[in-house]
Amino acid sequence: MNTGFIGAGNLARAIVLGLLEKGVFASSDINCVSGSGTTATALSKETGIGLAASRLELLAQSETVVLAFKPQHLDTITEEEGATAKDALIISVLAGRTVASLRSAFPSARNVVRVMPNTPSRIGKGVSAYCFENPPSSNDRQLVESILGALGSNYEVKESQMHIVTAVSGCGPAVFFQFIDFIAKAAQDHGLDYSLAAKLAIETGIGSLELMKQSGQTPSELVDEVVSPNGVTYALLEQLRQDKWESTLESAINSAVARSTELSQPL
Ligand SMILES: NC(=O)c1ccc[n+]([C@@H]2O[C@H](COP(=O)([O-])OP(=O)(O)OC[C@H]3O[C@@H](n4cnc5c(N)ncnc54)[C@H](OP(=O)(O)O)[C@@H]3O)[C@@H](O)[C@H]2O)c1
Structure with missing residues (x-):
């Protein structure tokens, strides 16, 4: 064949x-x-x-x-x-x-x-x-x-689902790469080398995603396992919530879907 x-x-x-x-x-x-x-x-x-x-x-x-x-x-x-x-x-x-x-x-x-x-x-x-x-x-x-x-x-x-799939898994790698870059840059301001901070963030990403895949637990169950009331992770997530990162990601996905729809129109 x-x-x-x-x-x-x-x-x-x-x-x-x-x-x-x-x-x-x-x-x-x-x-x-x-x-x-x-x-x-x-x-x-x-x-x-x-x-x-x-x-x-x-x-x-x-x-x-x-x-x-x-x-x-x-x-x-x-x-x-x-x-x-x-x-x-x-x-x-x-x-x-x-x-x-x-x-x-x-x-x-x-x-x-x-x-x-x-x-x-x-x-x-x-x-x-x-x-x-x-x-x-x-x-x-x-x-x-x-x-x-x-x-x-x-x-x-x-x-009909290809536009949202494009936003999630087609564009997704760029979101993860950008995320690591932002974390490593923020860590630099606190005295860690960019390359070491990136390594820590990359290994954290790989381990966390593998844990999510293998454990069968939902993302929010796993979040709850890391957070303790008024602890450090709580402070970090609370700041992200106040900065509206959920709606930021939602609008980013909406923009990707809109652009994918536009690009697939016949010329
Ligand atoms: N890379 C990814 O992960 C990814 C993700 C999603 C979608 N895609 C899609 O995958 C496709 C290929 O991406 P790629 O990263 O492999 O691109 P690429 O490395 O730039 O390869 C493009 C290929 O097309 C050939 N080509 C150019 N003009 C041609 C023609 N007139 N007729 C036949 N072949 C021609 C080139 O040949 P020569 O260079 O020898 O001239 C080269 O082999 C793209 O359509 C992209 O949308 C890729």
């Missing part, structure tokens, strides 16, 4: 490395092609996957096609290329490109899947949300879950 990647940059590389490492596919089952050819040649050399001479050649030989170029490149898919993907399963990681726009580029594909991955996918710790255009066969569902499994965990959602 041949799987072809159009686009061989960061995300395609992460998927291919994960698929080979987990033994989902052999390198002989995968081909790639890119714009200038630079990234596809490099990925082919690094992993042993095949290098197609053109997008058309790749589409002609693939039963599953992963679109991993920039969202605007979808508009460069020609009618001939679209028709060549007859009966292929099209999996797109292109931010903001709807199932309808994918279908319009690939009118005779057997199904199309829209995916929102996130950047921790680069180390196999990502989370992806996906939606199918049409109810998939069990083989296609398994195939999509195996391919996305190379990047971390994955969950099926409705297409």
Whole structure:
């Protein structure tokens, strides 16, 4: 079963490395092609996957096609290329490109899947949300879950939920990174080196999130376990409450949803 990647940059590389490492596919089952050819040649050399001479050649030989170029490149898919993907399963990681726009580029594909991955996918710790255009066969569902499994965990959602998913898990890594930066900067003012403060904050984040995942307790139950009445954590959280951080985050999520909605409108 041949799987072809159009686009061989960061995300395609992460998927291919994960698929080979987990033994989902052999390198002989995968081909790639890119714009200038630079990234596809490099990925082919690094992993042993095949290098197609053109997008058309790749589409002609693939039963599953992963679109991993920039969202605007979808508009460069020609009618001939679209028709060549007859009966292929099209999996797109292109931010903001709807199932309808994918279908319009690939009118005779057997199904199309829209995916929102996130950047921790680069180390196999990502989370992806996906939606199918049409109810998939069990083989296609398994195939999509195996391919996305190379990047971390994955969950099926409705297409109408993609904007909020984008805000939560697509943008989410930036929120956590920014959070660590703010904490480390504030700690600097109290005499701790930025790098040590960042390490403390990062390890605290990793440990706390793993505890939340493993304990099965709700976030608020875990908050209650750390807070003692009128203690230090209480003082910190009370200040955050007074500074309205809940409504700040709510408006930030609302802005992300609004921008995602705007970006997915047809031009
Ligand atoms: N990285 C993430 O975690 C993440 C998260 C969410 C969504 N996404 C989505 O994933 C997609 C890929 O992101 P990325 O980070 O992997 O980008 P990237 O590293 O910049 O790679 C882009 C790839 O597209 C190729 N390309 C350029 N023009 C092309 C064309 N006309 N036809 C075919 N391929 C072409 C490039 O090839 P050459 O450089 O060789 O010309 C390169 O292989 C984007 O659409 C993005 O929205 C990524």
